[in-house]
Amino acid sequence: MENKKAYIITGPTSGIGYATALELAKYGTVILVGRNQEKLKKVKKDIEKVGQQAISIICDISDIKSVRHAALQIIDCQLPIGGLINNAGIMQPKVKKNAQGWDMTFATNHLGAFALTETLVSHLPDGANVVFIASAIEDPERKPAKIMGMKGGRYISAEASARGEWKQGGTKMAGIDAYATSKQCILASCMAFARENPRLHFNSVEPGITRGTGLGAESVNAFVHFLFGHLMSVIPPFSKYSSTPKKSAAIIARVATDKSGKTGIYFDEKGKPMSGSALSRDPKFQQLVVAETRALLKKV
Numbered sequence: 001m002e003n004k005k006a007y008i009i010t011g012p013t014s015g016i017g018y019a020t021a022l023e024l025a026k027y028g029t030v031i032l033v034g035r036n037q038e039k040l041k042k043v044k045k046d047i048e049k050v051g052q053q054a055i056s057i058i059c060d061i062s063d064i065k066s067v068r069h070a071a072l073q074i075i076d077c078q079l080p081i082g083g084l085i086n087n088a089g090i091m092q093p094k095v096k097k098n099a100q101g102w103d104m105t106f107a108t109n110h111l112g113a114f115a116l117t118e119t120l121v122s123h124l125p126d127g128a129n130v131v132f133i134a135s136a137i138e139d140p141e142r143k144p145a146k147i148m149g150m151k152g153g154r155y156i157s158a159e160a161s162a163r164g165e166w167k168q169g170g171t172k173m174a175g176i177d178a179y180a181t182s183k184q185c186i187l188a189s190c191m192a193f194a195r196e197n198p199r200l201h202f203n204s205v206e207p208g209i210t211r212g213t214g215l216g217a218e219s220v221n222a223f224v225h226f227l228f229g230h231l232m233s234v235i236p237p238f239s240k241y242s243s244t245p246k247k248s249a250a251i252i253a254r255v256a257t258d259k260s261g262k263t264g265i266y267f268d269e270k271g272k273p274m275s276g277s278a279l280s281r282d283p284k285f286q287q288l289v290v291a292e293t294r295a296l297l298k299k300v
Contacts, residue, residue, distance in 0.1 A: 004028035005082030007256060008074060010061050010116065013039035016133070016207055017087045019249035025052035027257050029079060033070055033116075034088070035060040061088040061112035063099040064300040071119035083129040083256035084120060086113035086186070093174040095164050100300055103164035105175065109182035111162070114189055114293050126199050130190075131256050134204040134266065137176065138184035139277035144209070150176055152277055153184030158292035161185070185289050187266065187276050192286040194264030201263040204276075205252050208243035208269025243269040 006029040012021035013034050024030050025047045032054055034040050040056040047054040055077060059070035074081075089109045096104040102111065117130055124130070136142045140152030154166035154177045161181055170177040187204050194202040251271040255262075268274040279285050 006031055006055075006077070006079035007083045007085065008033060008081065008120075009085040009087055010034065010059075010113070011088030012043055016210060016245045016248045016252070018043060019245035020085060020087060020252045021054070022047060023249040023253040024083075024085070024256065025050070025054065027253070028082060029053040029055060031055050031057060031074055031077065031079070033057045033059050033061070033074075035066075060099070061116070062090075062104055062108040064107075064111060064115050064297060065099065067112050067115045068119050071116055074120065075123050081120075081124050081128055083131065084117065084124070085131045085133070085252060085256050086117065087133045087252070088112065089133060089135075089183075091175050091179040100162075102162040103178055105178040106161045106164070106182045106185075109179065110185040110189070111293065111297065113186055115297055117193070118294075118297070121197065121200065124200055127259070127261070128200050129256050129258060130193070130200055130202045131252060132186050132190045132202075132204045133252070134187045134190075134206050134276070135179070135183040136206045136274075136276075137180045138187060138280060141277065145180075149173070150180065153181045153279060155181050155184060155279075155289070158185075158289065158296045162296060184277060184280050185293070187280045188286040188289045189293065190266075191264055191280070192283075192290045195283075196290075198263070201258070201261060203255050203262060203264070204266045205248075205255055206266065206268050206274060207248035207252070210243045210245060210248055210269075 007024040008031040009021050010033045011017040012032045021030050021043055032040050032043055037058055044054040044056050057070050057073050060066040090105055092105045098104050098107040137145050137150055138153045149171055151170045154170045156167050166177040166181055190202050190204045265273050266276050
């Protein structure tokens, strides 16, 4: 028990995040980071029921000030951190703004995860694992995305993304361009971080088309929620990429607790290395996203 470490996870109250929190509890104390106090209490209770440990930190990942405050609370816990899992993510069908007046999807999926990582990095011990939950929707050449008419990430600049502006010629499905762009940016940032900081290990996981998650749940179109929450996971060719929260959790926890030193790898829903979009793999694009994101976050 003395050798067990602590693992930080954002968005741990439902779906993949909840399943991953329970899986991580087998390896040590879980630091649960989320905005809903009652839901966090329930996860904490579920973990403690089986004799494991958890700590709750209230944080709105979309709000950069809240993220930085949460990071300081985590540092104050003075626990030996084994890993950070940036899991929190949303797909909004309607444009919403965060506390800074920025696009909510981009702020939650990219800016919040980026800010939390940057604030914690210097406090993480050598060899700690940082995991980002990515999405193959960012790749316009990915077969399921192409079939559905998705156009991948539509990045113009960090400033433009924060304003909710995307490169023209995107998909007609509400919220997808914002989601794909945010996931492309966090994937690109992960790869840049891996090069910048060899002391730590930075990897991403594509959890697959996962039934039983809340993705798309806020959609005014019930079909969109049904599409992402169930239908795509059971019909070919999408079913090839299907998973469940429990299966995804096992892969994420394996990457988060890995001691082999792997870094800069993008894992698929089976836990095997995969390739992101051509753009996300381009080191120049990776550096551009990181530089522009840092400049944007300095304004907060």
